[in-house]
Amino acid sequence: MIRSIRTITWSAFLAMFFLGVANSLVGAAAKSIGLAPGQIGFLISAMNLGFMVSVMVTGALADTRDKARILLIGSLIMAAAFLAFYVTRSFGVNLVVMFTIGIGMGAFEGVTDALLLDIHKERQNYYINVNHFFVTFGSIIIAVYFLFLTVSWRLALELSAGLVLVLAVLFAFTHLPHVEHHPEPYLNRLRILVRDRVVLALFVSAVLVVGVESGTVGILTSFLTDMRGLASFQAQWGLVLFLVGVGVGRLLVGYFTADEQVATLLIALFGFSTVVYTALYFVDLGSFIYGLIFLAGLGMSALIPLMLTLAGLLYPDMAGTVLGAIKVAFPLGGIILPFVMSLLAGRLSLTASTILFPLSFLAGFLLLWWVLRGVQVVKPEVAM
Secondary structure, three states, X not given: OEOOHHHHHHHHHHHHXXXXXXXXXXXXXXXXXXXXXXXXXXXXXXXXXXXXXXXXXXXXXXXXOOHHHHHHHHHHHHHHHHHHOOOOOOHHHHHHHHHHHHHHHHHHHHHHHHHHHHHXXXXXXXXXXXXXXXXXXXXXXXXXXXXXXXXXXXXXXXXXXXXXXXHHHHHHOEOOOOOOOOOOOHHHHHHHHHXXXXXXXXXXXXXXXXXXXXXXXXXXXXXXXXOOOOOHHHHHHHHHHHHHHHHHHHHHHHHHOOXXXXXXXXXXXXXXXXXXXXXXXXXXXXXXXXXXXXXXXXXXHOHHHHHHHHHHHHOHHHHHHHXXXXXXXXXXXXXXXXXXXXXXXXXXXXXXXXXXXXXXXXXXXXHHHHHHOOOOOOOOOOOO
8 A cells, every 4th residue: 555645746746737738738739630719718618617526516526435446537638538539520529528538637626635735744735735736747847848848649648548547546545644633424514615705715816816817828828929029939938938937936935934834925916916017018118028927826826725725634534525615716717717718819918818818916915914814824733
């Protein structure tokens, strides 16, 4: 049996790496497969629907069931879905495959953070940030792979499926340390959460952050070429620089931030991002725009991990349920804000639609400043 905390931790990180691969799969593979824009939208919607269902269910189960067994099942589902992706050209079949990929993603997202909170009683913020760094890392790797090796995309998926099966074997033999949880029945837990203004504020803030991240990834290259006059190649590197900023920020914030500082830093980063995104989209700084792009990724990088860490610290006995509930905001944010942006861009202009970015951060800053004042984070006791 695998009992090593280090091995279990790295297994969780690798699960999130493949979540990142799956999350960027459609966008990275679209050109190679020949997907139309409408088909891309439907496939991503199917994936998000599977994710929403799965993250709620697995998050709740993580409080009462063996987390390693849930991750084992999620790994098997993910591996099978990777192998099945566009084996046939039937669009209906591939919608089901993407829904299944979303289920696997939801299992990884719904359980790994709660698992890390269980096995690490010190520097929990660090482990949650690194966990989500691997999502960004996976997204970058698959995007770069498809950019340079489009002819062998099937090989990439088969290799990914094989590695996820190895991960499933690790989870099958994982024995987690016993952690005492005494959660309320599931419906009671939900009633507690929906009445808690901190949880509601974190949910709304997560919708805003994920919406900004999805919108930025979607329109940044177009903005840089159309509004700032950069060549297409330069704009693509701007997007890579943004993702690098996200990854670097998660590592730095996780390493240097104590758990007791999570709430304060969360509010500060919302304020910082309000200023940076205003400058990025409404001040023409020439070549210095690359610095702003990096700061934009850096500023928003740790917001989601910090929110999840705070929720887990406030509700240690039902961390899976509260994290799963907040993570439902991820697909919602990825749908709502980009949709509103599209409407504004169509009726007004691309530049006008980007006002939603700094306004979202400002709204999150004001909301969390109002709600989190006086909230005390009590670190869990370290077992002797």
